[in-house]
Amino acid sequence: MPVREILGKMIEFDDDGHLKNLNDWNEEIAKELAKEEGIPELTDRHWLVINYMRQEFQKIGDAPSIRKLTKESGVDTKELYQLFPKGPAKKAAKIAGLPKPKGCI
Amino acid sequence: MRKLVILGAGTAGTMMLNKLYNALDLNEWSITIVDKDETHYYQPGFLFIPFGIYNRRDVIKPKRDFFPPGVEVIMSEIDRIEPDKNRVVLANNRVLPYDYLIIATGSRIDPSEIEGMKDKLWYKNVFDFYTIEGACALGNFFKHWEGGKLVIHITEMPIKCPVAPLEFAFLADWYFTERGIRDKVDIHFVTPLPGAFTKPRASAILGDFLEKKNIKLIPDFNIARVDNDEKKIVSWDEIEVPFDVLVTIPTNKGDEAIKRSGMGDELNFIPTDKHTLMAEGFDNIFVLGDATNLPSSKAGSVAHFQSDILFENFMDVIDGRKPSAKFDGHANCFIESGFGKGILIDFNYDTEPLPGKFPLPGIGPFSLLEETKMNHYGKVMFRWMYWNFLLKGVELPIESHMSMAGKRL
Numbered sequence: 379m380p381v382r383e384i385l386g387k388m389i390e391f392d393d394d395g396h397l398k399n400l401n402d403w404n405e406e407i408a409k410e411l412a413k414e415e416g417i418p419e420l421t422d423r424h425w426l427v428i429n430y431m432r433q434e435f436q437k438i439g440d441a442p443s444i445r446k447l448t449k450e451s452g453v454d455t456k457e458l459y460q461l462f463p464k465g466p467a468k469k470a471a472k473i474a475g476l477p478k479p480k481g482c483i
Numbered sequence: 484m485r486k487l488v489i490l491g492a493g494t495a496g497t498m499m500l501n502k503l504y505n506a507l508d509l510n511e512w513s514i515t516i517v518d519k520d521e522t523h524y525y526q527p528g529f530l531f532i533p534f535g536i537y538n539r540r541d542v543i544k545p546k547r548d549f550f551p552p553g554v555e556v557i558m559s560e561i562d563r564i565e566p567d568k569n570r571v572v573l574a575n576n577r578v579l580p581y582d583y584l585i586i587a588t589g590s591r592i593d594p595s596e597i598e599g600m601k602d603k604l605w606y607k608n609v610f611d612f613y614t615i616e617g618a619c620a621l622g623n624f625f626k627h628w629e630g631g632k633l634v635i636h637i638t639e640m641p642i643k644c645p646v647a648p649l650e651f652a653f654l655a656d657w658y659f660t661e662r663g664i665r666d667k668v669d670i671h672f673v674t675p676l677p678g679a680f681t682k683p684r685a686s687a688i689l690g691d692f693l694e695k696k697n698i699k700l701i702p703d704f705n706i707a708r709v710d711n712d713e714k715k716i717v718s719w720d721e722i723e724v725p726f727d728v729l730v731t732i733p734t735n736k737g738d739e740a741i742k743r744s745g746m747g748d749e750l751n752f753i754p755t756d757k758h759t760l761m762a763e764g765f766d767n768i769f770v771l772g773d774a775t776n777l778p779s780s781k782a783g784s785v786a787h788f789q790s791d792i793l794f795e796n797f798m799d800v801i802d803g804r805k806p807s808a809k810f811d812g813h814a815n816c817f818i819e820s821g822f823g824k825g826i827l828i829d830f831n832y833d834t835e836p837l838p839g840k841f842p843l844p845g846i847g848p849f850s851l852l853e854e855t856k857m858n859h860y861g862k863v864m865f866r867w868m869y870w871n872f873l874l875k876g877v878e879l880p881i882e883s884h885m886s887m888a889g890k891r892l
C-alpha cells in the first residue's frame with residue numbers, strides 16, 4: 379500500500395490512489411488532494427459537489443456516478459467538467475476522500 | 484403448482500430455461516418465458532457484419548427452436564414487474580403471477596442520451612454496430628467508402644462486451660488493408676477510459692496492439708454532443724474530434740420495463756447481489772446476464788458462468804435453503820485482432836487478465852493476452868458452440884469459477 383506524507387501526516391492510499399481510510403480525511407487534506415489533481419483552489423461549487431458525494435457515500439456505501447451527481451447535486455454536467463476536468467466522478471471522489479466509484483470499471 | 488416466470492429469452496434467459504427445465508418436475512412446476520421478439524440474434528456476430536464476413540442470415544434463428552416442450556411461451560412486450568405483488572404485467576394487461584422470477588431482459592443502446600447522436604447523420608455518417616440495423620447499415624456504407632477519417636467511439640461505461648469496440652478497430656485495420664486503401668483510412672479510437680481497456684495489464688498490452696496497427700488512441704474523452712454540421716464529436720471539456728464516419732457505442736441501458744417497475748438504477752440496471760445473483764431486497768427474484776448492475780463484464784460468456792451459479796442457488800432457495808453458490812465475476816473473451824488472429828482474456832472480480840495458457844495450464848490450446856491463430860479459431864467456433872451448446876444449457880468444458888492455473892503473475 380502506498381503511503382505518502384500530507385501536511386506532516388503519513389497517509390495511506392489504495393491502489394487507485396484514493397485515501398485508504400475515510401477517517402484520514404478533513405477539509406485541509408481535501409485542499410491538498412485537489413492541488414495534486416490540478417485544482418489550485420476549491421470554491422463553494424466544488425464543496426457543494428464534495429459534500430454531496432460524502433453524504434451519498436455515507437448513505438449507500440458507494441460514490442455516485444456522474445449521472446446521479448448531475449441529477450441530484452444541482453450542478454450540471456458542463457459545470458462539473460469545468461470544476462473537475464477530465465473525469466469528474468473519479469476526481470471528486472478522490473478529493474472527497476472516497477474510494478473510486480464502483481461504476482468506473 | 485409452483486410458478487416460475489422467466490423474463491427475456493435472449494442468451495441468458497434461454498440458457499437458464501433449458502438448464503432448469505431438465506431439473507424441475509413439470510408435474511410440480513409451471514414454467515413461463517416471455518419475450519417480445521420471435522427472432523434470436525447472435526449478437527457477437529454483429530461485429531463481423533460491417534466487414535462483410537457475416538450477413539444477417541448468419542446471425543439469426545427462430546427463438547422457438549430453443550424452447551423445450553411443455554413450457555409456456557408468451558411473445559409479448561413486458562410492461563412492468565410488480566415485485567410486491569409477485570406478478571408481472573404484460574403490455575396487453577395480461578397478468579402473470581409467479582412464485583419465482585428470473586429477470587434476463589438484457590441491455591440495449593440508447594443513442595438519444597447524447598445530443599445530436601441520433602440526428603440527420605444517423606445511419607448516413609454516424610453508425611452503431613450493436614444492433615442488427617446498425618451493423619447492416621454500416622456494412623452497406625463501408626462497401627462503397629473510399630477512405631477518410633474513421634472514428635470509433637465509446638460513449639460511456641458500462642457497455643456490453645467491452646472488448647467489441649477494440650475488435651472493431653482491429654478488424655477495420657485488416658479490412659481496409661485487404662481492400663488496398665488502408666493508407667487512405669485514418670483510424671482513431673476515442674474512449675472515456677484512461678486507456679484501451681478497463682483493466683491495467685490488458686489495457687497496456689491492447690494499447691500496444693493499437694499502436695502497432697497504427698490506430699490512434701484518444702483516452703479520457705467524455706462526449707457532450709455530436710455536431711452534425713461540422714461532423715465532429717465534442718467533449719464536455721471542449722475537445723473536438725472531427726470524423727468522416729463515426730462508429731459509436733451509444734449509452735447502454737437496461738430495458739424501460741425495469742424503469743417502469745421502479746427496480747433499476749440510473750441506467751435501468753437492477754441492483755443485484757454480486758455473489759448470489761438475487762435481486763437486492765427480494766428473496767424470490769434472480770437476475771442474470773446484462774440486466775444486472777454487477778461490476779462484471781456484460782457478455783454471453785459471463786451469463787453462462789452466472790447460469791451455473793444461479794442454477795445451484797435456485798435449487799437451494801426453492802427447497803428453503805440459503806443460496807450457497809457464489810459468483811466470482813468470471814469472464815472469458817476472445818478478442819478478434821484481424822488477419823486471422825485473436826487474443827484471449829480470462830479474468831474475474833479480483834484478478835485482472837493475465838498472460839498464460841487456457842484452459843489447460845501450460846498446454847492451451849489457447850494463449851492468454853497473446854495474438855495467435857488458435858485464438859481466432861476459438862472465436863469462430865464460439866458461434867457454433869453458442870447455438871449448439873450454450874443456449875441449450877449443455878455443459879461446456881470450462882469451469883464457472885476462474886482458475887489461476889496456467890496464468891503467469
Ligand SMILES: Cc1cc2nc3c(=O)[nH]c(=O)nc-3n(C[C@H](O)[C@H](O)[C@H](O)COP(=O)(O)OP(=O)(O)OC[C@H]3O[C@@H](n4cnc5c(N)ncnc54)[C@H](O)[C@@H]3O)c2cc1C
Nearest residue numbers: 491493494495519526527561588589644772773782783784
Ligand atoms: C456487437 C456485440 C458483440 C458481442 N460479442 C460478444 C462476444 O464475443 N462474446 C460474448 O460472450 N458476448 C458478446 N456480446 C455480448 C452478448 O451478446 C450479451 O452479453 C448477451 O447476449 C447477454 O444476454 P442477455 O440474455 O442478458 O441479453 P439479451 O441476449 O440481449 O436478451 C434480452 C432479451 O430480453 C428481451 N426483452 C427485453 N426487454 C423486454 C420487454 N420489455 N418485453 C419483452 N422482452 C424483452 C429482448 O427481446 C431480448 O430477447 C456481444 C454483444 C454485442 C452487441
